[in-house]
Amino acid sequence: MNELALAVPWLGKRNPQAARWLVIAIAIGAPLVAMMFGRTWVRVLDFALLYILLALGLNLVVGFAGLLDLGYIAFYAVGAYTAAFLASPHFDLHTPIWIVLPLAAFFAAMAGITLGFPVLRLRGDYLAIVTLGFGEIVRIFMNNLNYPINITNGPQGINSLDPIVLFGWDLSRNIQVTEELAINSLFLYYYFFLACVVGSIIFISRLQISRVGRAWAAMRDDELAAKAIGINTRNMKLLAFSLGATFGGVSGVLFGTFQGFVSPESFSLMESIAVLTMVVFGGMGNIAGAIVGAIILSALPEILRHLAVPVQQALFGHVLLDPEVLRMLLLSLAMILMMLLRPSGLIPANAKYSHIRYLKAKGVTE
C-alpha cells in the first residue's frame, strides 16, 4: 500500500498520507467511474483485478526470488480446473467456494512444488524454457484428458461453473433494489476480487520484509553468497514456487467462477507471457509495479479497441490499421521499448532490493 501511494506522481513524495487515501479512493471508486463509460469497463476492471493477483504471484517468483517462470499460467489453469471439477455439473459436485478456494490453492501449491523440485538446479534462460515447457504440458493434458476417462472434457471445456456464493449471497445475480435500479453483479465481483487483492497485498508486503523475503532477495542477488550465509536455497526456491503458484491457483478459481466456463485455450503460452510482461512493465520485485503493470496492460487492449478507429478516422480520414493489429503492434513495441528505455519498469523497486542499481552505485559492475 505504501509503495503504491509513493508511486502516485507528485503527490506521493510530498504527502504520502494524502496519496494513500487517494489510492484507496481510486480502488473503491474505480468501478463507479468505469460504469459511466459502460459495463464493459467494469468487466475490464474485474479482469484487471484477476491479473493483479496473477502478477502479484508471479512477482513473488520472478521479482522476489529471481526465478524466471514462463509457465506460470499453468497454476491459473490448475485453480480454474479445480473449481470446474468441484463446483459444476461436470462431475455433479457443487462444493461451496470456501472449500474450493483452499483446495485449489493447495493443488496449485503442490503443482508449484512438482515443478520446483526438478528445476532446482536450473537458472536463467534454462529455467525459463523448462517452465515454458511445463506450462504447455499442463495445457496439453487439460486439452486431452477426456480419454480414456473423461476428466477435463477436453477441448470442449467445462461449462456452467457455479457462481461464487458468499453466505447465501449469489454474486452472479444483480441485486434488485427497486424495480428499475439494480446493482450489477459485476460490481459485486469487483469488490469481492478487490478484497482478495487487498488481502494478498497485505500478506505479500509482510512477507517481503520477513525472514523469507530477505532470504529470497539474498538468493536472487547472489545465490552462492546466500548459501554461504546459511540460507537453505532449496527450500526457499520451493517456497517461492509454491507460494507464487498459490496466487495463480486462487486467481484461477475466481476466473473460472466469474466466467462460468473454462477451456484449455484460456491457458496458452501467450497468457503466461502477458502476465510476465505485466510484472516486467510495472517493475520487477515491486508490489506497486506488478499492480500498475497489470492494470495498464489488461486495460490497454480495450482502450485501443475503443479509440483506434475514431482516432485514425479523424487523423487520416480512413482506418489504416485495425485496432487488433494496432494492439499487437503496441504491445510488442511496449515490450521492446520498455526494456531499452526503462528496464526496471514503470515503478522501479526500492534501491536496497535492486541488485544491479546497488552494484552500479558501488562501481562493482558497469
Added chain:
Amino acid sequence: MEIFLQQIVNGLVVGSVYALVALGYTMVYGILGLINFAHGDLVMVGALTALQTMMFLMGVAPGMSPIAMLTLSLLVAIPVCMLLAFTMERLAYRPLRNAPRLAPLITAIGVSFLLQTLAMIIWGRNYHTFPQLISTTPIQPIEGVFITPIQITIIIVSALMMAGLILLVTKTKLGRAMRATAENHRVAALMGVDTNMIIALTFVLGAALAAVAGVMFASNYGIAHYGMGFMPGLKAFTAAVLGGIGNLGGAMLGGIVLGLVESFGAGYIEQATFGFLNSSYQDIFAFIILGLVLIFKPTGLLGERVSDRA
C-alpha cells in the same frame, strides 16, 4: 517394417528442419547467452520474402527454370533476413548486453511479436501456398518407404550447412574470433577482437540460415503464414539444448533426435501405453526431453561447457 522405416524418414526430415533452425539458435546463444525468440520468426520472414520474390519472378519471367527461380528468391530472402537481424541486434539487443538477464529475453519476445505483426500487415492473415519448385513426387528407395526429392534436399542442405559452419568456426580467423567472444567477450576485446562486429556477424549469419530454413520448410509443406515460425522455433531451441547449446554438431544431432522422438512418439505411443495416451500428446515430447536433459545432463548430448549463465 516399412512403417517403421517410414517413421525414420519422417523423423529425419522434421529433424533436419529443426536442425537448420537450431543452428541459428545455438550460434546466437553460444555467443551471447540469449534465447533469440525472434529467430523462429526470421524463418517466417525468409519464407514469405522468398514467396514474394517468386510471385514477382513468375510475373516477369514466366518461363524461368525452377532452380533459377529458387536460387534467385533465396538470394533475395537471405539479404533481407540478414539486414533484419542486423537491425534487430543493433537496435534491440546491443543496448541490453549488460542489462539483467530478463531484459533481453523479454525484448526478444517483443521482437518476435513485432515481426509477426508486421508480417501480418504486409502479407495478410491468410495462409499462402508456397510454390514447390523442387519436386514433391515421392520415390521409393525401399518398397513402401516414400521420400520426396525436396525432403532429400532438406536433409542434405542441413548437413552441408552444419559442416560449413563447423569449418567456419574451427578453421577460420573469424571462427576463432567467434569462439573467443563466446568464451569471454571482454577478454576477447582485449585481444583485439572487435566483439561488437563479431556478435553482429553471428546474428547475421544465423539469419541467413533462418532464411534458408524458411525456404526449405515452406517448400516442403507448400505453405507459408505469418505465424509459421514460432512453434518450430521453440522446438528448434529445444533441439539446440538437447544437443548441447553452443555446439553446432549438437544442434544437428539434437534436431534429428527430436525429430525422431516426435515421429516415433506419435506413431507408437498408443501401443506403448496400451491405448492410454495417444498422438494428441505429440507436442509434449519436446518439452519432456528438454526437462529431462536439463535436469540430468545440463550440458546436452554433446556439450562440453557447463553453461551456468545465471
Added chain:
Amino acid sequence: MKQTVVALAIMGFGLSVAQAQEMVVKLGSVAPLTGTISHLGKDNENGARLAVEDANSKGITIGGKKVKFELMGEDDQADPRTGTTVAQRLVDAGVKGVVGHLNSGTTIPASRIYNQAGVPMISPSATNPTLTRQGYKAVFRTIANDVQQGGVLGKFIVGPLAAKTVAIIDDRTAYGQGLADETEKAVKAGGGKIVAREFTTDKATDFNAILTKIRGAKPDVIFFGGMDAQGGPMLRQLKQLGVEAKFVTGDGGCSPEMIKLAGDSIGANAYCSMAGLPLEKMPGGTEFRNRYKARFNTDVQIYSPYAYDAAMSMIKAMQAANSTDPAKYLPELKKSNYPGVTGTVAFDDLGDIKDGAVTMYQFKAGTWAPM
C-alpha cells in the same frame, strides 16, 4: 454502503443515455480477427457487413422510421476471456443483435452475457451442441451442429463411400474434436470400423508421423475434423506418403482455401460437407459470391454466407415485428422462415437451424462440386 448509492445513481444515468434521435440500429459481429484463423474471422464479419449494407441500400422502415443499420465488428481473438469482454462491450453499445462468435469456445461463455442482457445472438459457425442446450432463449445458429453434421458425414462414409475401415483425425480444438467424435459415432452406428484415431493440433504443419501410422492401418476413408489450414497440407502429405484412401472433412475444410493449400494433391477422392444447400443452387447464391468478391476483393471462405443469413434473418425479424427491441422481435426471430443464401433459415425449439440440411461436396475440376 455509500458507494452503492452512488453506483445506483450512475447506473440510472447510464440507462437514460441510450435513446438517440436518429434511428440507427447497431448490430454486432464478433470473430477472431487476429491469430491462426483470422482469415475466417474476417470472412464472417464481411458476410454480416454485406447483409447490413444490403439492408441499408434497400432503405428499410421500422416502426415508421427509416432505419440505418450499423455493424460493429469486434475481435475476440478466439480467446474465451476476450470473448466475454467483447460481448459486454457490444451489449453496452446497445446492439440489437449479434452475429457471432466464430468458435464454440468463445461463443459459449459469451452467450451467457448476451442472454443476461436479452440480446439475441446468432452464430454462423459455432457447431458445438452445448451452445443451444444451455436453456438460453435468444441463442441461435445458422449452421448445422456437430451432431447433425457428424451424423450426415458418418452415414456418407459408410453409405455412398462404402467404407469398411475408417481412420479419424482431429485437431484437438472444440470444433474438430466435437465433429470427429460425432462422425465416429455415426460411422460405428453404420457398421464401419474405426481402425485408427489420431490427433494433431490447429497449429501443426507436419502430419507425416500420424499419417504413416494411419497408412499402416489401411483405412478405406480418412476423416479429418479440423480447418483448411491443416487440411490442405495434410492432403499434400498423404500424397507424398502414397496413401490412396478417400479423404473426407467437415465444413472447416470446405473452402477454396483448402483447394489452394492442397495444390495438386487434391483429387476426386476428396470430399467435404457443408451445412445448408450449395451456394450455386440457391437463388442469388452465385450472385452473393460475385458481390462478395466485388465488395471485399477476396473470395468467400466458409462461413460468410451463414453470417449473411444470420444478420439478414435478424433484420427480417425486426421488420416483421416492426420493432428493433430485442424483446419484441425475438418471437419473430424464433419463427423465422427466411429464404437465405444457404437455404431456408428456420430455427427449432433449441435455436438450432431446422432440419439442418447438410450437403456433401466432391472435388471436381478445380472446385468443390455439390453431389
